[in-house]
Amino acid sequence: MTPEAVSAVLEGPCRLDIAGYRLAPLGDADIDDLYAHFGDPRVTEFLDIEPIEARFQTWDVIDWAEGVRGAGSGVRWSIRDGEGAFVGTCGFHRLTYLQARRGEVGYDLGPAHWGRGVLSRILPAVLAFGHDLLDLHRIEALVTPGNERSCRLLQRHGFEREGVLKGHGWWRGRYWDQVLFARLRDETQQARP
Ligand SMILES: CC(C)(COP(=O)(O)OP(=O)(O)OC[C@H]1O[C@@H](n2cnc3c(N)ncnc32)[C@H](O)[C@@H]1OP(=O)(O)O)[C@@H](O)C(=O)NCCC(=O)NCCS
Numbered sequence: 001m002t003p004e005a006v007s008a009v010l011e012g013p014c015r016l017d018i019a020g021y022r023l024a025p026l027g028d029a030d031i032d033d034l035y036a037h038f039g040d041p042r043v044t045e046f047l048d049i050e051p052i053e054a055r056f057q058t059w060d061v062i063d064w065a066e067g068v069r070g071a072g073s074g075v076r077w078s079i080r081d082g083e084g085a086f087v088g089t090c091g092f093h094r095l096t097y098l099q100a101r102r103g104e105v106g107y108d109l110g111p112a113h114w115g116r117g118v119l120s121r122i123l124p125a126v127l128a129f130g131h132d133l134l135d136l137h138r139i140e141a142l143v144t145p146g147n148e149r150s151c152r153l154l155q156r157h158g159f160e161r162e163g164v165l166k167g168h169g170w171w172r173g174r175y176w177d178q179v180l181f182a183r184l185r186d187e188t189q190q191a192r193p
Contacts, residue, residue, distance in 0.1 A: 001135035003097045007072040009133050014075055016129065019121040023077035026065040026089065030078045033086035034058045042111045046147035048171045068093050074103065079122065087113050090122065092130055092139075102138035103130060114149065123157050131185045138185070142168070142178040151179065159183045 016023040026034070035058040037043055041051045052058055068074035074093035081087055088109035095103040105126065107119055130136045141159060143150045155161070159181040167175040 003072070006095070006097065006134055010069050010072055010075055014069070014077075016077070016125060018125040020082050021087065021118070021122055022080045022082075022084075023090070023122070023126075024080070025069060026062055026076050026078050028062065030086070031055070031058050031062065033078070034061055034089075037086065037088065037108070037110055040111065043108055046144040046150065047108065048169055048176075050172060065091075076106075079109070079118075086110070087118060090119070090126060092134060092136075095134060095136070097135075100138070101136055102140060103134060103136045104140045104142065105130065106141070119153060120156060123153070127157065127183065136185065139183045141181040143181060145177055145179055151181075154181045154183075157183070 014025050032055075035052060035055050038049065038052045038058065038061060044051045052061075065076040068076065073095045074091060076089055076091035076093070078089055079087040088107065090105070090107035092103045092105055107123075109118055127139060130139050139159075141150075141154050142165070143154070145164070151161070160183070162180045162182055165178045165180050168178040169176045
């Protein structure tokens with residue numbers, strides 16, 4: 001698959017219906033739900049952002065999501081249940097096709113939805129979207145040490161813990177280690193140029 005073909009996927013409607021949940025690219029209509037979601041310190045505890053304090057700051061999240069999609073470097077979806085209620089977000093970013101076919105997956109659910117298997121039901125189709133439609137050979141996830149729920153989730157879905165990236169990120173005024181997880185596509189059937 002060419003990078004142009006991948007861009008065409010991202011430029012399309014890019015919506016997924018999975019196990020009773022609807023995933024759609026983040027946009028202006030999500031502003032109030034995102035404000036409440038990323039204003040909750042339980043959601044941001046292990047993320048590289050501060051809890052949102054004012055509604056206008058939520059536009060940065062939407063601008064970021066629209067920016068990565070427009071640049072062909074990712075997509076961030078809202079996750080809504082069958083009644084349209086906001087559940088969380090997930091998606092891909094840092095898509096890299098120069099001498100590689102890899103990208104990073106990310107996700108966050110509202111705390112009311114933790115421990116109920118929501119993401120475990122969604123993730124297989126999201127990963128298939130990454131491997132098949134975005135043509136990713138390698139899907140990575142970076143996890144802040146201590147985020148055991150996220151580590152368990154990744155390991156249940158075929159990610160291997162590859163090691164710790166020391167001082168990999170800087171946010172909230174300090175450097176942070178990140179645990180690197182990755183999941184490779186089975187390419188035994190395919191030859192790549
Ligand atoms: C990371 C995060 C998405 C994990 O959420 P989660 O609820 O543990 O993950 P799932 O939706 O897959 O649910 C799996 C859990 O539900 C339980 N569960 C209950 N019913 C289930 C079902 N029908 N199917 C599968 N699992 C079920 C599982 O036992 C599992 O719990 P366990 O890990 O304690 O065994 C969530 O903690 C979160 O959004 N945190 C804040 C943002 C964040 O840190 N994001 C990750 C950044 S790397």
